[in-house]
Structure formats: structure tokens, C-alpha cells
Amino acid sequence: MKKQGCEIEAMGITYKISTKKREHPFKIFTKKQEINQDPKQVINLEEASPGAKHVLKDVFCKAKPWEILAIVGPSGAGKSSLLEILAGKLTPQNGTIFVNQNPIDKARFKKISGYVTQKDTLFPLLTVEETLMFSARLRLRLPQAQLSSSVKSLMKELGLDHVAMTRVGDDRIRGISGGERRRVSIGVDAIHDPEVLILDEPTSGLDSTSALQIIDMLKAMAETRGRTIILSIHQPGFRIVKLFNSILMMANGSVLHHGTVDQLVVNMRTMGMQLPIHVNAVEFAIESIETIQQQRKVLQKDMQPQVQTKPQQKKTRRSWRG
Numbered sequence: 001m002k003k004q005g006c007e008i009e010a011m012g013i014t015y016k017i018s019t020k021k022r023e024h025p026f027k028i029f030t031k032k033q034e035i036n037q038d039p040k041q042v043i044n045l046e047e048a049s050p051g052a053k054h055v056l057k058d059v060f061c062k063a064k065p066w067e068i069l070a071i072v073g074p075s076g077a078g079k080s081s082l083l084e085i086l087a088g089k090l091t092p093q094n095g096t097i098f099v100n101q102n103p104i105d106k107a108r109f110k111k112i113s114g115y116v117t118q119k120d121t122l123f124p125l126l127t128v129e130e131t132l133m134f135s136a137r138l139r140l141r142l143p144q145a146q147l148s149s150s151v152k153s154l155m156k157e158l159g160l161d162h163v164a165m166t167r168v169g170d171d172r173i174r175g176i177s178g179g180e181r182r183r184v185s186i187g188v189d190a191i192h193d194p195e196v197l198i199l200d201e202p203t204s205g206l207d208s209t210s211a212l213q214i215i216d217m218l219k220a221m222a223e224t225r226g227r228t229i230i231l232s233i234h235q236p237g238f239r240i241v242k243l244f245n246s247i248l249m250m251a252n253g254s255v256l257h258h259g260t261v262d263q264l265v266v267n268m269r270t271m272g273m274q275l276p277i278h279v280n281a282v283e284f285a286i287e288s289i290e291t292i293q294q295q296r297k298v299l300q301k302d303m304q305p306q307v308q309t310k311p312q313q314k315k316t317r318r319s320w321r322g
């Protein structure tokens with residue numbers, strides 16, 4: 001049987017944000033102060049803030065149906081920004097996103113995808129079932145009986161049926177557990193059974209068991225129904241890493257590795273890095289990010305003359321970005 005599904009490919013994504021100091025809304029009242037300013041000091045200030053920050057630099061990635069692609073990297077690497085771009089919430093200055101080899105149609109993609117943000121934005125006083133029913137009514141045009149059965153089967157899939165009648169709660173109102181709340185958030189954005197599910201840190205703030213339960217559940221979604229799962233994650237545990245089909249490792253807005261965990265291990269060894277036995281390769285790579293970046297620069301330098309003498313050579317993609 002031919003495997004169907006949704007393949008997402010991002011190419012050459014460049015995203016910059018303006019870091020220009022905003023003018024004071026009551027500038028008219030501060031004019032005098034400006035005139036008295038030392039001109040040298042003004043120039044220095046402008047040099048200090050050149051006006052744009054490169055959040056993503058020539059980023060590429062591919063997410064396949066029936067698989068989980070995990071985006072990993074230190075804080076500020078650009079993971080959330082990339083996810084927002086893939087979800088169509090942000091528009092990059094450069095780059096293209098392809099859905100099954102065709103340029104993305106944002107309106108259509110919105111219908112076939114779900115985006116779960118890092119922070120739970122739920123109504124604390126609603127029960128789990130009421131929350132999912134509310135989302136179902138907004139997203140699905142179905143008769144009440146069918147809405148009800150969709151919510152019931154989703155609660156079963158998410159392992160939430162035992163708390164169906166419990167209030168969601170929040171930091172002030174006692175409700176379901178943090179892990180269950182994350183699962184409700186996933187349910188809210190998965191009620192329409194999207195082909196692609198994009199999740200920003202679905203395990204943040206959870207203990208290792210609850211985190212594993214969530215990734216396990218996402219893995220089941222990918223493997224049983226051919227969904228494409230793209231998620232970002234901080235310090236994934238060993239058992240969680242084993243559930244990822246591929247990894248996109250980022251630092252400072254650039255891709256350092258895109259491929260399997262096994263390829264990551266091979267690449268680190270090729271770079272002369274000693275990987276201790278029984279160590280989580282992804283965690284080790286994130287901890288050694290500076291070494292990897294340095295090695296990459298050396299690699300780039302070594303390759304430069306070769307590239308210059310053969311300008312017509314077709315550019316091939318490697319898992320270590322050149």
C-alpha cells in the first residue's frame with residue numbers, strides 16, 4: 001500500500017527582526033534633550049544597534065509523514081521562530097516552504113495543520129470535555145452527535161477520558177495535572193485531525209514520565225495515522241530521543257545537523273569528539289555546541305578552495321551544514 005501523508009520541506013529560510021529603538025511617543029517633549037546630546041555618543045549608539053537581528057540564517061528542514069522531526073538546540077537558537085514560520089504565523093524575508101513538493105498555500109495549510117503553542121491558553125473553569133467540545137464546535141461543522149463522538153474518541157487517544165469531567169484549572173485554580181493540561185492543549189489543536197501537527201515545547205515543565213507519555217502519544221499519532229509531527233524540545237531524555245525519526249539541531253539561527261541520531265553520533269566522532277558510553281547523544285551534542293560550531297568553521301575553511309575552483313559543481317546537501 002502506498003504511504004500517503006504530508007511532507008513539509010523548508011528551504012533557505014532567513015528571518016530577521018528589527019532591533020531599532022522605537023521613537024518615544026512623546027518625542028516632541030524630549031527634543032531639547034536631543035539637541036544637547038554629544039554627536040559622538042549618538043553615532044556610537046547607532047553602531048551598537050545596527051537595526052536588525054538575524055534570527056534564522058538559511059535554514060532548511062524536511063519533515064516526513066509517519067515520522068517525528070524534533071528541533072533541538074540551546075535557548076535562543078531559533079526553534080520557536082522556525083516553528084512559527086512553518087505554521088504560517090510568521091513570514092520570513094527569504095526562503096520557501098513546500099508541502100508535498102508544491103509551494104505552500106497558507107489558507108489550505110491552515111486547514112490541514114495544527115499548531116500548539118508553548119503556553120497553554122485554556123479556560124480554567126471549563127472541564128476537559130467542555131474545552132474540547134468548544135474547540136470542536138469552532139473547527140468542525142458537524143451535527144452535535146458526531147461532535148460528541150469525535151471529542152470522546154480524541155479524549156481516549158489522548159488518555160484523558162478519566163478526567164473528562166474535571167476542570168482544566170490553572171496556577172490559581174486546582175484542576176488537572178500539568179501533563180494532562182498539555183494533552184488538552186494538543187487536543188484543542190488536533191480536534192480536526194490535522195495531517196501536520198506542529199508543537200512548540202510540548203513537554204516543557206513536565207517530569208520525565210509525563211514528557212515521555214506525550215511523545216509516546218505523538219509517536220502513535222504519526223505511526224498509526226501517518227501524521228507529520230514537528231516539535232521543539234529542550235534536553236530530551238534518552239527514551240524520548242529513541243522515538244524521534246530525525247533531529248534538526250540548531251544554534252544561533254543556523255542548522256548544525258539534520259538527520260538521524262545515529263548520523264549525529266557518526267558526525268561527532270568524525271569531528272574527533274569523544275562520545276562517552278551510555279550518554280544521550282542529543283544532550284551531549286547540545287552541551288558541546290561550541291565545539292561543533294568551531295569544528296564546522298574549520299571544515300568550511302578546508303572546503304573553501306575546492307568550492308572556488310569548481311563553481312559549476314552542483315551543490316549537494318550534507319547533514320553538517322557548510
Ligand SMILES: Nc1ncnc2c1ncn2[C@@H]1O[C@H](COP(=O)(O)OP(=O)(O)OP(=O)(O)O)[C@@H](O)[C@H]1O
Nearest residue numbers: 017053055073074075076077078079080081082234
Ligand atoms: N519578536 C522578537 N523580538 C525580539 N527578539 C526576538 C523576537 N523573536 C525572536 N527573537 C530573538 O530571536 C532569537 C530566537 O528566538 P526563539 O524564541 O526562536 O528561540 P528558541 O530557540 O525557541 O528559544 P527558547 O528555547 O528559549 O524558547 C532569540 O535571541 C530571541 O530573543
